Amino acid sequence: MKKTRYIFCSLALMAMVSQAQGKKIKKADTKFTNYSYASAIQSYEDLVEDGYTEEEIFKNLGNANYLNANYQEASNWYGQLFQLGITDIDPEYMYRYAQTLKSLEKYTASDVWMNKFKTARSNDQRALAFGNNEDYLEQIEERSGRYELKNLALNSKVSDFAPSFYGKDLVFSTARDSGRISKNIHRWNNGAFLNLYRAKGDDQGNFTSLEKLDRKLNRKTHESSTAFTKDGQTMYFTRNNSDNGKFSRDEEGISRLKIYRADLIDEELGNIVELPFNGDSYSVAHPTLNNDETKLYFASDMPGTAGESDIFSVEINKDGTFGAPQNLGPQINTEARETFPFVTGSDILYFSSDGHPGLGGLDVFATDLKNDSGKVINVGRPLNGEEDDFSYIVNEETKKGYFASNREGGLGNDDIYGFLEKEPLDFTCHTNITGVVKDKKTGDLLANASIKVYDTQKNLVASSETDANGAFAMEGNCEDGNYRVVATKTDYDEGDKIFATVNAKDATGIEVVLAQSDKSAPVGTDLAKYLNIEPIYFDFDKHFIREDARISIDKVLAYLREYPNVKVQVRSHTDSRANDGYNMQLSTSRAKSTAAYLVEQGIPEGRISFEGFGETQLTNDCSNGVPCTKEQHQMNRRSEFIVVE
Numbered sequence: 001m002k003k004t005r006y007i008f009c010s011l012a013l014m015a016m017v018s019q020a021q022g023k024k025i026k027k028a029d030t031k032f033t034n035y036s037y038a039s040a041i042q043s044y045e046d047l048v049e050d051g052y053t054e055e056e057i058f059k060n061l062g063n064a065n066y067l068n069a070n071y072q073e074a075s076n077w078y079g080q081l082f083q084l085g086i087t088d089i090d091p092e093y094m095y096r097y098a099q100t101l102k103s104l105e106k107y108t109a110s111d112v113w114m115n116k117f118k119t120a121r122s123n124d125q126r127a128l129a130f131g132n133n134e135d136y137l138e139q140i141e142e143r144s145g146r147y148e149l150k151n152l153a154l155n156s157k158v159s160d161f162a163p164s165f166y167g168k169d170l171v172f173s174t175a176r177d178s179g180r181i182s183k184n185i186h187r188w189n190n191g192a193f194l195n196l197y198r199a200k201g202d203d204q205g206n207f208t209s210l211e212k213l214d215r216k217l218n219r220k221t222h223e224s225s226t227a228f229t230k231d232g233q234t235m236y237f238t239r240n241n242s243d244n245g246k247f248s249r250d251e252e253g254i255s256r257l258k259i260y261r262a263d264l265i266d267e268e269l270g271n272i273v274e275l276p277f278n279g280d281s282y283s284v285a286h287p288t289l290n291n292d293e294t295k296l297y298f299a300s301d302m303p304g305t306a307g308e309s310d311i312f313s314v315e316i317n318k319d320g321t322f323g324a325p326q327n328l329g330p331q332i333n334t335e336a337r338e339t340f341p342f343v344t345g346s347d348i349l350y351f352s353s354d355g356h357p358g359l360g361g362l363d364v365f366a367t368d369l370k371n372d373s374g375k376v377i378n379v380g381r382p383l384n385g386e387e388d389d390f391s392y393i394v395n396e397e398t399k400k401g402y403f404a405s406n407r408e409g410g411l412g413n414d415d416i417y418g419f420l421e422k423e424p425l426d427f428t429c430h431t432n433i434t435g436v437v438k439d440k441k442t443g444d445l446l447a448n449a450s451i452k453v454y455d456t457q458k459n460l461v462a463s464s465e466t467d468a469n470g471a472f473a474m475e476g477n478c479e480d481g482n483y484r485v486v487a488t489k490t491d492y493d494e495g496d497k498i499f500a501t502v503n504a505k506d507a508t509g510i511e512v513v514l515a516q517s518d519k520s521a522p523v524g525t526d527l528a529k530y531l532n533i534e535p536i537y538f539d540f541d542k543h544f545i546r547e548d549a550r551i552s553i554d555k556v557l558a559y560l561r562e563y564p565n566v567k568v569q570v571r572s573h574t575d576s577r578a579n580d581g582y583n584m585q586l587s588t589s590r591a592k593s594t595a596a597y598l599v600e601q602g603i604p605e606g607r608i609s610f611e612g613f614g615e616t617q618l619t620n621d622c623s624n625g626v627p628c629t630k631e632q633h634q635m636n637r638r639s640e641f642i643v644v645e
Contacts (some may be wrong), residue, residue, distance in 0.1 A: 075100035102360030136357035143380035161404030173224035429478035435510025445470025588612030
């Protein structure tokens with residue numbers, strides 16, 4: 001029995017009956033409209049075999065299979081729907097097609113259709129969640145491997161799900177043959193109606209026997225999803241609309257779900273009453289209590305629901321009355337299905353959803369109700385998989401719990417699995433901050449740049465460094481507000497970027513540009529001294545550049561290339577030997593030849609000037625008539641490189 005859990009029947013899409021089609025199509029459409037999905041699927045498939053390829057047939061075949069969790073078949077029919085080339089198909093079909101592709105582990109193809117869905121419905125919570133978590137598969141893998149699973153011997157060949165704790169025992173919903181199965185077939189999927197069973201447990205956590213619960217509880221309707229108070233005196237459970245204990249439908253042909261409360265005195269059931277916030281035009285189901293039993297959480301498609309079903313809470317007053325139901329809001333609820341809530345003693349809400357980024361079908365998610373950010377976390381593999389995973393419960397003290405899944409390898413359509421949680425989820429709220437650092441002029445990505453993030457109070461929030469590709473990734477906090485990313489790197493001026501965090505959403509695609517620092521020498525500087533190079537000497541009575549001098553000049557050349565705005569004047573000098581006029585001419589020739597060498601190496605002429613000073617600026621006392629050594633005279637035969645701009 002796969003999908004009584006989907007009997008939020010306002011979820012189902014009403015078929016558009018085409019007057020132009022024959023009796024076979026009308027008959028199939030009638031079955032679909034009346035939620036006889038199992039029978040409708042067969043009728044539509046017969047039509048396809050007869051050559052019918054209408055849009056509505058593919059839509060209804062996709063939806064009927066989707067709502068029965070036959071995702072492979074649903075994917076096939078949605079695929080054929082889009083192959084028709086119709087341009088105005090409701091984007092909801094894009095979303096469902098993407099979901100079914102996930103269940104086939106075709107994640108790349110699924111992401112293609114999710115991007116189409118995001119384009120078509122940019123403000124949809126599911127589109128926003130996908131856009132903010134396009135690396136959702138990597139995030140899920142990071143949280144995977146925390147559970148050990150085992151299938152339970154209590155499972156049958158049909159559907160078993162919705163476990164709940166009842167002391168040492170486990171109460172669950174099942175479609176197993178009660179001996180009257182032929183009389184109790186539900187046309188949604190041709191499965192038996194659900195009943196509640198109890199698995200007796202021992203001190204070691206083993207289940208020793210099974211028994212069906214009281215006949216007052218199990219009627220000719222679906223009963224599922226129970227919750228018990230700690231003292232065992234009160235039970236909440238889900239049941240379909242009924243007429244004198246028999247399955248019934250409203251004027252639209254829908255059998256709504258309702259939550260009931262019952263007293264348990266010495267395990268005897270009595271005083272079964274319907275909760276006051278149920279309705280005849282919507283469903284309310286899957287109750288669970290918080291730790292102090294002051295709130296009841298449930299799933300519903302009542303007015304105010306964002307999607308096909310949302311999670312709500314309602315206050316339980318001391319006198320046993322109830323407050324007004326409150327929707328848990330867009331951080332938790334999407335336009336798809338959020339269902340099967342369970343609240344732990346530490347106020348962690350677990351629920352199943354096919355609206356948040358997952359692996360396919362329904363996945364189990366968790367959120368810390370104490371944290372206002374409402375960050376929703378996928379609990380990861382192996383608990384979640386490509387099919388439906390739902391009705392999660394856990395004992396926080398023992399770390400043991402149960403959930404249901406229709407994954408391959410099970411005994412029935414849905415099986416209950418036991419698990420041991422080996423590692424807790426980290427509910428510390430983080431936002432991902434990612435981006436790159438680039439050179440402002442060249443656009444090159446800059447590796448090894450230091451990254452720091454500050455809040456508006458200049459408190460350091462996170463720090464990191466860019467990798468070899470100039471990218472950075474950090475975890476920030478979830479508080480709403482503006483933040484500043486600051487990037488620094490040697491030989492670059494500091495750069496920054498402002499971003500905002502809203503509703504704990506990640507900040508991605510941040511780009512910080514850095515301009516190279518202008519560390520050129522100030523005007524008046526002699527580059528020979530600034531660069532700590534050997535002096536540029538000339539031979540006696542010569543103006544050509546010596547080979548040993550080229551090494552020093554090439555260092556000046558490299559500097560001029562690094563700082564293209566710098567202009568220099570080459571100043572050349574002689575010793576005091578020979579007359580003053582000759583020396584002035586010789587020094588000018590030396591300055592000119594040095595400047596020419598720089599120009600020959602590619603430095604523009606406009607950046608290089610030259611001037612000869614003869615023997616007017618000696619570096620020692622070797623003036624005219626003063627006896628000096630060759631070495632002392634050599635110190636005066638030189639060129640300087642003075643920064644003039």
